[in-house]
Amino acid sequence: MTAESNVGVTLESICVPSDDIVAREIEGDIVIVPLVAGIGDMDDELFTLNETGQAIWQRLDGEKSLGEVATSLAEEFEAPLEKLQADVLGFASEMTRQRILAARAGRA
């Protein structure tokens, strides 16, 4: 497990794919394949993302904070910012808990 992944996520956090997984794009889907033991609850578990999950994932470039990711999505999809902030935080919290994402504190 990377040291970063235990950090609780906030809108200021910056999240990136963990070194513990491999993310593949297959036929337009993102498939997340565990690399090390302990990701997921079963020995052969993989993960896929729905469209919203993919839209968030593709914005996790190591530069944008989660708040900036939510803003970007709100602009593109013309959706309420507060709703998207909650969605992005929910997504990032679950994915860091699963060690699929690694989070670090963003810019002060």
Added chain:
Amino acid sequence: MIVPVTDFVRRVTRPVKAVASRLGRLDLELTERCDNDCVHCCINLPAGDAAARSREMTTGQVKKIVTEAAGLGCMQVRYTGGEPLLRPDFEELYLFARKLGMKVLIFTNARHVTPQLADLLARVPPLVTMEITVYGMRTESYEAATRSPGSYAQFRRGVDLLLDRKVPFVVKSALLPQNRSELDEFEAWAATIPWMTKRAGHSMFFDLRNRRDDPERNRLIESMRLTPEEGVALLTRDAVKYRKEMKEFGGKFMGPPGDVLFGCGAGKGLSIDAYGRAQPCMGVRAPELTVDVLESTLAQALDHFATLREMRATNPEYLRRCAKCFLKGLCEQCPAKSWAEHGTYDTPVEYLCEVAHAQARWLGWLSDGEKGWEVTEKAEWCKRVEAT
């Protein structure tokens, strides 16, 4: 299986759209060499065979193939042999595939599982359960089959290392005269392995000729084969369960195949031998169904095999019997088995035919002397299967 994690993430045991991948499966024979010398085996050149080793794909060539497979959406590579762990670059090739996001299925005899490899497999799991072939439950029986002194102790050590590190594996046996009396003991032991979710499987209907055509060896293998009746006796040890399973199976899969040769999944995946030659499956090694993927690409090989589904049987004997036989689902006859024994795609393999008919007679699907192709009405064979 799909389990919601959040609204945005799904847990799956395989990608939802995996079927849309251009390449469904990749089998890689990393070597034809093996440190066992089992008489029934069709792919066990001596471990020290320098000529074979010099012809094997290099590390870079294997990596190129695996990379291309991943690019075609392939989710799983099977590393097999011979004994794949004989390759000094095995760990490198394993990690390479895993870092490309592929599951790795390992077929091995476990003799070369080291503490280092077991640690690696525990830390970076293959994501698919390893398969280990077992040749006996004691030194005498195991090494009578493998003809390799010291092999039993190495196998047990390898298994113990995997158990200790909790690396998931299953076992299967090669059922030979040397170990047949230990069948119950093997199955009892297999049942103690935490990852054995079903009864251990057995290889028992061995091919003649396959890759190792030699009259003396063929005679020896023939002498080691179970008779069809012995095979049925083994398959039906749990008679109630077997009958129930076959009734369900028969209801779904019985029926004459007609003249279509490749009704299986051949051609959706690729099997590549130790020298970089791709075939639609491991059994069919016909020159016209072989593509050198060191000189071309996997995509080109897939294109080449796309015509498999158009291939039709022409052998009159096959058309008279197999094409019309409703036992097709029960019988192991296929182009690969035909190729192994006869060098053609459509020659009936008598032994497999006899084994299938012996099972059908036991199940009450056929009377004594009756043949599967003589039951021509679908309603009739459906009735017999239903009455199982």
